[in-house]
Amino acid sequence: MSRPEPRPVSWHELNRIRGRAVATATGTVLEVGAGSGDNFAHFAHDVTWIGLEPHAKSRAALERTAHALGHDRPVLAATAERIPLADATVDAVVATFVMCSVDDVAQALREFRRVLVPGGLLVLVDHVAAPAGTGTRLLQNFVSPVSRRVDKGCRWNRDITPEVERAGFSGMSVERYRMAALGGLLAVPCAVHMAHS
Structure with a gap:
């Protein structure tokens, strides 16, 4: 079965799509690779937010933002x-523009399933x-070796869909888009994956 043609979108529209996906997370939410806190505006006000950020500079900025918004739990370094949480701890795992930088996608997905409660939500x-x-x-393929070195491990030529399919999540949905970049000269493929543990 062939995939449907990805819908073309602008960066601003993709940001709105990302916001709607993030907003589906409820309860206790683990945000993986939370950066400096760009997703705070999209989370429901009543979520219990747990942040995870491996990069020290981003983590410091994230902790300041989280504290200002009333999230007093320290950000996980x-x-x-290797998520330092017990099994079945969170209701949702959210990661936006993160999986391109993960060294071992399969292991990360195993960790997501481990920390999610049964039936918990995954948003990528x-x-x-x-x-x-x-x-x-x-x-x-040409850019990825450079971006991996200068942009926190980012690989532009990675497609995580097969890995998510193999990871044992259920009810996976995938929405595919083409984001216009470089003044419309390039269409960057993007995807929203949602599934349950």
């Missing part, structure tokens, strides 16, 4: 592959690899 928003053999994919 850990990677997605990422840029992903273009189809093999396309000009965009060739460009992604």
Whole structure:
């Protein structure tokens, strides 16, 4: 079965799509790779937020923002592959533009399933690899060794869909988009994955 053609969107529209996906998380929410707190505006006010951020500079900024918004729990200084939480601790795991930087995607997904309660929600928003053999994919393959070194491990040529499918989550849905970049000269493939543990 062929995939539907990804819908073209602007960065601003993709940001709104990301916000709607993040807003579906309820209860106790683990945000993996929370950066400096860009998703705070999208979470429901009554969530119990737990942040995880391995990069010290981003983590310091995130802790300041979290504290200002009333989230007093310290941000976890850990990677997605080794989450320092007990099994079945959170109702949702959210990661936006993070899986491109994870070293071991399969291990990170195992950790997400481990910390989620049964039936818990997984929300992933990422840029992903273009189809093999396309000009965009060739460009992604060319850029990825550089972006991995200068942008916290980011790989522009990674598609996480097969990994999520193999990880044992249920009811997975995938929405695919093409985000216009470089003044419309390039369409960056992006995807929203949602599934349950």
